[in-house]
Amino acid sequence: xxxxxxxxxxxxxxxxxxxxxxxxxxxxxxxxxxxxxxxxxxxxxxxxxxxxxxxxxxxxxxxxxxxxxxxxxxxxxxxxxxxxxxxxxxxxxxxxxxxxxxxxxxxxxxxxxxxxxxxxxxxxxxxxxxxxxxxxxxxxxxxxxxxxxxxxxxxxxxxxxxxxxxxxxxxxxxxxxxxxxxxxxxxxxxx
Amino acid sequence: xxxxxxxxxxxxxxxxxxxxxxxxxxxxxxxxxxxxxxxxxx
Numbered sequence: 001x002x003x004x005x006x007x008x009x010x011x012x013x014x015x016x017x018x019x020x021x022x023x024x025x026x027x028x029x030x031x032x033x034x035x036x037x038x039x040x041x042x043x044x045x046x047x048x049x050x051x052x053x054x055x056x057x058x059x060x061x062x063x064x065x066x067x068x069x070x071x072x073x074x075x076x077x078x079x080x081x082x083x084x085x086x087x088x089x090x091x092x093x094x095x096x097x098x099x100x101x102x103x104x105x106x107x108x109x110x111x112x113x114x115x116x117x118x119x120x121x122x123x124x125x126x127x128x129x130x131x132x133x134x135x136x137x138x139x140x141x142x143x144x145x146x147x148x149x150x151x152x153x154x155x156x157x158x159x160x161x162x163x164x165x166x167x168x169x170x171x172x173x174x175x176x177x178x179x180x181x182x183x184x185x186x187x188x189x190x191x
Numbered sequence: 192x193x194x195x196x197x198x199x200x201x202x203x204x205x206x207x208x209x210x211x212x213x214x215x216x217x218x219x220x221x222x223x224x225x226x227x228x229x230x231x232x233x
Contacts, residue, residue, distance in 0.1 A: 017205035019212055027195060030228045037224075038215045044208050065202040067209040070216075076196040085198035086206060093216045095194045095231040137193045 016043040022059070023070035025050045026096055026137055031070075054135020060084050072137050098138050098145075103171050118149050124158065128170045131161035192231070 023031065028050050035046040049066070051059075057075050061082065069076070069085070076090055100109050100120075109124075110116040121127060130139030139161070146152040162170060197216060199209045215221055222232035 017208035019205060019208055021212070024195065026193070030225050030230060033228075034216065034221055034224055037220065038212055041215070042208070042211060044205075044212070046212065065200040067200055067203040067205050068197055068212055069200055070195050070197040073194045073196045076198055080198065084201050086201055086203065089199040089210070089213070090196050091198075091213055091217055092233055093195050093197045093213070093221075094225045094233065095192045096229070097192050097231070099229075141193065 016045070017067075018045045018047065019067040021046060021048040021068045021070065022056050022064070022066040023048060023050060023068075024053045024056065024072070024137065026053075027070060027094070030094065052135045053137055057135070096137075098141050101168055101171065114149070118151060121146075121149070121155060122151060126158040126160060127155065128160040128162060131163055133161075134163050 021031070021035075031048055035048060038044065039046055049056075053071050053075055056069070056071055057079065060069065060079055061084075065084075069079075070093060071079075073092065076085075079085065080090060100111055100117075102109050109120045111120060129142045130136035132139040132143040143152070146155055160170060197213045199206055199213070203209050217233060225232045
């Protein structure tokens with residue numbers, strides 16, 4: 001067992017445990033890297049179940065539980081009201097901005113202002129983002145952005161919705177025309 | 192910005208290790224790794 005300086009002391013963990021974590025797919029890249037570090041430091045085993053926030057929320061409301069649950073703040077606050085967590089255990093872990101990506105061969109999208117961003121979207125041949133109906137955080141957020149920009153209807157004809165966090169992969173694979181914009185969370189930055 | 196929040200499940204049989212995991216995820220080592228992945232820590 002290796003102690004992580006200033007983070008986890010032997011007193012924090014009396015004996016090894018098997019921890020089950022339920023969380024959003026948005027955190028996959030970070031938690032897949034962090035979990036082994038924690039395991040090596042404490043001897044505990046961490047098993048992480050990833051899914052869309054809406055799916056995890058429903059499962060928790062339906063009675064599923066886990067040792068640690070990590071979801072977006074509004075959903076966690078809602079679940080807290082249903083007494084789904086230990087008292088006073090909610091802590092913010094990380095925030096993720098919603099980003100715009102284009103294929104490597106396409107010009108860098110101009111998002112320097114609201115007007116520039118709106119123009120970029122309106123002149124793109126197509127865009128791809130997570131289907132908000134599936135409950136992914138970036139998809140729900142971006143659908144609201146289109147509404148606020150007043151271009152939701154105009155964008156419908158050239159929008160590709162993906163079920164999860166595959167937006168960047170769709171652009172990278174070239175399954176959409178070259179001048180594509182992918183709206184995505186930063187963990188999918190391979191486009 | 193979507194803020195992700197951790198909580199200990201009400202039915203957890205390992206609340207102390209769960210607390211230690213959350214402490215780790217909000218600590219400096221996790222912060223640097225979150226940043227490297229494009230997240231804003233805490």
